[in-house]
Amino acid sequence: MSERSLPLTATDAGSSPAPGRHTGSALLPSLAPLLAEWLPRQRWFAGKGRPISGFALVSGTELLPCGAGGTGAAPGLLHLLVRARHGHTGEHGQRAEHAADCYQLLLGVRSVLPPELAPASLGSPASGPLRDRTVYDALHDPKLTGLLLERLRSPGRLGPLRFASAPGAAIPSGLRPRALDAEQSNSSVIYGTEYILKLFRRVDPGLNPDLELPLALARGGCARVPAPTAWFEAAPTPQSPALTLGVLQPYLPDSGDGWQLALHALAGRQDFTASARALGRATAEVHATLADALPTTLLRGPELERLAGDMADRLEAAARAVPALRPYRTGLRNAFAAVAELARLGHTRRAQRVHGDLHLGQALCGSGDGLWSLIDFEGEPARPLSERRRPQPVVRDVAGILRSFDYAASQQGTGERWTRDWAAANRAAYCAGYADVTGSDPRDDARLLRAFETDKAVYEVLYEARHRPAWLPIPLSAVRRLAAADG
Numbered sequence: 019m020s021e022r023s024l025p026l027t028a029t030d031a032g033s034s035p036a037p038g039r040h041t042g043s044a045l046l047p048s049l050a051p052l053l054a055e056w057l058p059r060q061r062w063f064a065g066k067g068r069p070i071s072g073f074a075l076v077s078g079t080e081l082l083p084c085g086a087g088g089t090g091a092a093p094g095l096l097h098l099l100v101r102a103r104h105g106h107t108g109e110h111g112q113r114a115e116h117a118a119d120c121y122q123l124l125l126g127v128r129s130v131l132p133p134e135l136a137p138a139s140l141g142s143p144a145s146g147p148l149r150d151r152t153v154y155d156a157l158h159d160p161k162l163t164g165l166l167l168e169r170l171r172s173p174g175r176l177g178p179l180r181f182a183s184a185p186g187a188a189i190p191s192g193l194r195p196r197a198l199d200a201e202q203s204n205s206s207v208i209y210g211t212e213y214i215l216k217l218f219r220r221v222d223p224g225l226n227p228d229l230e231l232p233l234a235l236a237r238g239g240c241a242r243v244p245a246p247t248a249w250f251e252a253a254p255t256p257q258s259p260a261l262t263l264g265v266l267q268p269y270l271p272d273s274g275d276g277w278q279l280a281l282h283a284l285a286g287r288q289d290f291t292a293s294a295r296a297l298g299r300a301t302a303e304v305h306a307t308l309a310d311a312l313p314t315t316l317l318r319g320p321e322l323e324r325l326a327g328d329m330a331d332r333l334e335a336a337a338r339a340v341p342a343l344r345p346y347r348t349g350l351r352n353a354f355a356a357v358a359e360l361a362r363l364g365h366t367r368r369a370q371r372v373h374g375d376l377h378l379g380q381a382l383c384g385s386g387d388g389l390w391s392l393i394d395f396e397g398e399p400a401r402p403l404s405e406r407r408r409p410q411p412v413v414r415d416v417a418g419i420l421r422s423f424d425y426a427a428s429q430q431g432t433g434e435r436w437t438r439d440w441a442a443a444n445r446a447a448y449c450a451g452y453a454d455v456t457g458s459d460p461r462d463d464a465r466l467l468r469a470f471e472t473d474k475a476v477y478e479v480l481y482e483a484r485h486r487p488a489w490l491p492i493p494l495s496a497v498r499r500l501a502a503a504d505g
């Protein structure tokens with residue numbers, strides 16, 4: 019997609035474009051100062067700590083007229099893909115630009131903002147066609163999210179946007195929307211008790227695994243994942259492949275997520291091993307279907323060495339960013355060196371598509387049947403899409419859940435003997451459940467498992483330092499343990 023630059027300082031963009039579906043940059047220069055202030059406050063903003071130096075418009079679509087053509091009380095709706103540039107001026111006046119992330123924004127525009135939408139406000143542009151109107155995050159406005167569902171009900175093209183649905187999908191109209199109020203990497207809207215729509219916030223050109231994998235699992239008949247009902251994307255252009263923007267899937271209203279369930283069990287000092295074992299089985303079922311549905315590969319010496327090398331590189335990058343990690347670097351590197359050693363000894367490992375960011379919060383347990391469903395197949399949002407779509411050893415997902423049991427135990431009471439035993443029992447039950455389905459216990463691949471657990475703990479250190487500094491001691495205590503473990 020071609021891009022146009024937006025200055026950070028507001029300029030008068032001249033007359034408003036005719037109301038229509040596909041807008042150019044006319045509405046946008048005056049939005050840039052509002053975005054520069056609002057974006058860094060969003061949890062899903064990836065450029066924390068790096069000042070925004072400007073924006074580039076990737077695509078802009080009026081889903082409802084926003085400019086002078088929009089009428090008084092009726093809201094306008096603007097869909098934007100904007101790239102946020104980060105840069106600074108060096109001491110000799112030279113400009114340095116850093117990697118720029120692209121974000122999906124759905125902005126409402128109103129003359130008068132109802133009080134209940136005030137928390138969603140970005141403010142009023144000082145100039146341009148939207149002057150004196152209030153611009154706000156449209157996901158909090160049921161009128162506008164209702165319109166989005168209508169678009170998903172009728173597949174087809176709207177300017178650069180393409181809406182599609184699964185064969186036979188029959189989405190009822192008029193479902194009551196509400197924005198999900200959760201700490202998320204993206205943003206979601208729930209419709210009635212039937213559907214949940216996830217809008218990806220930081221987007222990369224290409225097919226998002228959170229659409230690709232659930233579609234493949236649905237086709238393969240795996241019931242452990244809610245099947246996508248409808249989705250929308252930025253249509254491909256000669257410069258860029260289609261870019262997944264949002265996925266609608268059945269909402270599982272009577273379910274609890276594994277993280278909350280585990281904390282609840284811990285609080286009552288209850289056994290959780292039956293649930294952990296069932297989750298191990300669910301993970302294995304998902305892996306088995308993915309291995310059948312999508313390409314797999316054999317990691318030979320060079321690939322295994324690269325895997326270990328990438329882990330070591332991530333450790334170095336994390337240690338640069340988080341000084342508390344530095345004393346453990348040598349011990350942690352041993353875990354990766356052990357995988358490189360396997361490679362040199364001629365070992366190979368199978369790799370396939372996996373979840374990529376599996377933790378207890380990504381598993382929903384039905385209150386009636388006790389069956390687990392896995393959600394959020396996006397992978398680690400901070401990694402490039404190409405990397406997230408690469409086949410990987412299944413122990414990567416296993417390691418994610420094992421780390422999660424450790425997180426839950428640490429959250430309940432750091433260092434207490436019984437919480438450590440609780441975590442160990444559930445880690446064992448989860449692996450046993452995995453082996454029930456596949457016949458092979460992930461613990462038998464101890465070196466690879468330790469490397470992936472270490473890699474995940476390093477990722478978590480970085481994640482917590484950036485997003486929840488008060489939680490940093492949890493992965494750091496795992497890092498201490500993993501660094502001290504023998505070969």
Ligand SMILES: Nc1ncnc2c1ncn2[C@@H]1O[C@H](COP(=O)(O)OP(=O)(O)O)[C@@H](O)[C@H]1O
Nearest residue numbers: 202203204205214244268269270271379393394
């Ligand atoms: N199909 C679903 N049914 C019920 N709740 C869901 C469903 N999908 C997601 N959720 C809820 O929404 C939250 C955020 O979804 P998730 O896919 O993890 O988004 P993100 O990528 O933004 O973290 C989940 O933690 C879960 O509570």
Ligand SMILES: O=P(O)(O)O[C@H]1O[C@H](CO)[C@@H](O[C@H]2O[C@H](CO)[C@@H](O)[C@H](O)[C@H]2O)[C@H](O)[C@H]1O
Nearest residue numbers: 202203277375377378379398421422425478481
């Ligand atoms: O759910 P997301 O895809 O946004 O995943 C990110 O956030 C998670 C926290 O919400 C984070 O998970 C870490 O904290 C969990 C407890 O809140 C714990 O169960 C996980 O084991 C731990 O990794 C995840 O790493 C991050 O990618």
